[in-house]
Amino acid sequence: MLTEPSLSADLRASRWPAGKQSAVALAFDVDGPTGDAMLDGSLLSNPRYFTQGAYGPWKALPRLLDLLGAYDLKATFFIPTWVVLHWGERCERIVREGHEVAYHGHRHEVFIDLSRQQQLDIMERSRAIFQERLGVTPIGFRTPSGDWSEETAHILRAFGVLYSSSMRGDDRPYFHPSATPEHGLVEIPGRWDIDDYTALAYTEEPDFPIGLDRISDYRTVEQNWCAEFEGYHREGLCWTTILHPKVCAKPGRLSILDGLFQAIAAHGDAVWAARCGDIARWWIDQHSPGDRHGRSA
Numbered sequence: 001m002l003t004e005p006s007l008s009a010d011l012r013a014s015r016w017p018a019g020k021q022s023a024v025a026l027a028f029d030v031d032g033p034t035g036d037a038m039l040d041g042s043l044l045s046n047p048r049y050f051t052q053g054a055y056g057p058w059k060a061l062p063r064l065l066d067l068l069g070a071y072d073l074k075a076t077f078f079i080p081t082w083v084v085l086h087w088g089e090r091c092e093r094i095v096r097e098g099h100e101v102a103y104h105g106h107r108h109e110v111f112i113d114l115s116r117q118q119q120l121d122i123m124e125r126s127r128a129i130f131q132e133r134l135g136v137t138p139i140g141f142r143t144p145s146g147d148w149s150e151e152t153a154h155i156l157r158a159f160g161v162l163y164s165s166s167m168r169g170d171d172r173p174y175f176h177p178s179a180t181p182e183h184g185l186v187e188i189p190g191r192w193d194i195d196d197y198t199a200l201a202y203t204e205e206p207d208f209p210i211g212l213d214r215i216s217d218y219r220t221v222e223q224n225w226c227a228e229f230e231g232y233h234r235e236g237l238c239w240t241t242i243l244h245p246k247v248c249a250k251p252g253r254l255s256i257l258d259g260l261f262q263a264i265a266a267h268g269d270a271v272w273a274a275r276c277g278d279i280a281r282w283w284i285d286q287h288s289p290g291d292r293h294g295r296s297a
């Protein structure tokens with residue numbers, strides 16, 4: 001039978017606030033119709049694909065917010081600012097209900113393909129839109145499409161970003177080694193293998209999953225996600241999700257999230273369910289960037 005690993009009392013006591021055993025950062029990417037097809041212009045000739053993306057902020061997001069509210073869970077929403085411009089009222093509700101909004105490009109650009117100046121331009125534009133439309137200056141960033149270039153961490157720090165949730169180097173937060181020692185950038189790593197796309201996406205334009213004409217059984221997906229959460233909780237770690245309202249917050253699929261939220265709630269105060277920004281601030285407060293206990297092992 002699985003048991004809690006034998007961590008020293010000191011390490012366990014200092015890991016999460018108020019004696020919590022583990023942390024959960026529920027995080028959702030509200031990509032809408034942004035992404036590759038918008039960037040290459042093909043979206044203009046494919047209104048069906050556009051509406052599939054638009055369904056996210058327009059119909060799925062309110063349903064997801066209702067469910068989060070029912071469990072009194074606060075989450076983080078990474079939003080390309082093109083979505084904020086076109087569904088501003090939907091995004092206002094995210095902020096009004098106490099959730100966090102954070103950077104995710106403007107049109108879901110692939111940061112590793114961009115010059116330093118192009119990244120700066122996107123960050124400036126995004127910051128202005130978040131400030132003007134939502135009255136928020138984000139402190140978090142998730143790289144769209146998975147990767148970033150050498151200078152990205154420094155650019156993020158220049159914009160006052162405290163954390164990224166883009167990489168996979170640990171099961172709990174750590175400081176990026178590329179950030180300057182005096183201004184650490186915290187990474188709150190997610191897991192792309194349990195991204196909802198891997199189990200639940202089904203699109204024809206583009207084909208996904210490539211070569212597979214199926215989606216996964218909903219109860220199996222719920223069991224997988226709950227097993228991951230329980231594993232992170234058992235070992236006192238931090239579980240961060242990469243979920244997309246347009247994929248996981250459809251009417252029937254909401255039962256998957258409902259099962260997951262029930263599993264989190266069942267642990268009561270032993271779980272610190274928090275926004276990524278709260279976890280980053282707490283981590284920074286606890287660890288200096290040069291402190292080995294704060295780094296990825």
Ligand SMILES: [Zn+2]
Binds near residue numbers: 031104108144
């Ligand atoms: Zn995204």
